[in-house]
């Protein structure tokens with residue numbers, strides 16, 4: 392599959408990676424240009440550069456990477472002609488169907504060939520994949536791609552309605568994968584293709600539960616066992632950088648210092664208020680002794696608690712302000728600290744050094760389909776294959 396040369400040659404298929412959301416396949420054809428919002432490039436400039444190179448646009452205002460295709464990259468880059476399978480499902484199906492080098496596999500329908508590329512790599516040159524597609528234009532397009540990607544020795548593509556006409560091979564394959572709107576119509580045909588000298592496996596990929604129920608019934612009726620349904624979900628993680636957390640000792644020391652500063656400030660503030668109060672009392676006394684002032688409502692306030700409400704409020708608010716300023720001072724003093732909410736508690740952290748953390752995003756990426764697996768066990772009269780016991784997978788628990 393694809394070129395294994397270290398350098399790109401004319402006619403090679405490359406995966407052009409512009410951004411995570413902009414990945415496309417390209418057949419290098421000197422004489423042609425690639426124009427995108429990430430710049431203009433000449434295919435001729437791609438020839439001879441190593442796979443994986445970063446290429447600057449002709450104006451120098453953009454860049455892209457030229458990657459060697461892999462089945463994973465192909466799934467991200469391929470032209471969609473249908474819904475496709477993505478890597479999480481492909482990996483799980485490949486594992487549960489025990490698809491490995493040398494395996495013989497059937498898939499229907501071919502669709503956009505996403506699953507086909509992965510299986511072709513897994514089975515290698517010693518295995519074989521029979522792929523079926525009843526939409527003629529899609530089948531032709533897929534055939535062209537498989538030829539260009541050097542897969543034709545491994546993959547046989549047939550234009551055919553498998554539900555009506557069945558498959559082209561009998562009693563030979565190790566695993567069948569059905570990605571069809573009505574897989575139950577193909578299950579009896581699939582059973583004929585599976586070899587009967589060892590345990591074989593089937594998987595049906597269906598987007599809704601009604602299809603799963605019909606598939607399960609058909610599998611039961613056809614004599615399959617260990618029928619198990621799975622749903623594969625992806626939980627993305629977001630990696631970000633946060634400041635390094637301080638040690639508990641450091642944090643405790645900082646808190647003690649801040650507490651001490653606050654207490655000193657408070658005592659200073661009380662002393663100031665007392666001094667101001669003495670001045671106020673002297674003035675009031677003078678006023679009372681003044682024969683010209685006969686306002687009977689004036690009182691003699693001896694402590695800060697005896698101040699008239701307006702004065703008490705002013706003193707109180709200046710004290711609070713002082714404490715608030717003190718809090719601010721703590722923050723200013725601790726300029727190397729900030730807060731980071733971690734697991735519900737707020738911890739002081741340093742801005743100096745940063746660490747990477749990974750947070751699971753709360754939304755789990757949407758369901759693509761349900762995967763119904765089943766096993767076909769050889770009849771007792773058939774002698775078991777010698778590898779069979781060694782290769783049996785543990786039965787599913789799901």
Ligand SMILES: C[S@@+](CC[C@H](N)C(=O)[O-])C[C@H]1O[C@@H](n2cnc3c(N)ncnc32)[C@H](O)[C@@H]1O
Nearest residue numbers: 476500502503504505506524525526552553554
């Ligand atoms: C969802 S697509 C398969 C996508 C494919 N698994 C991939 O990863 O790219 C389903 C394909 O099955 C084909 N199909 C539907 N019914 C079929 C049938 N009875 N026989 C063969 N192909 C069929 C459709 O034309 C379509 O291309």
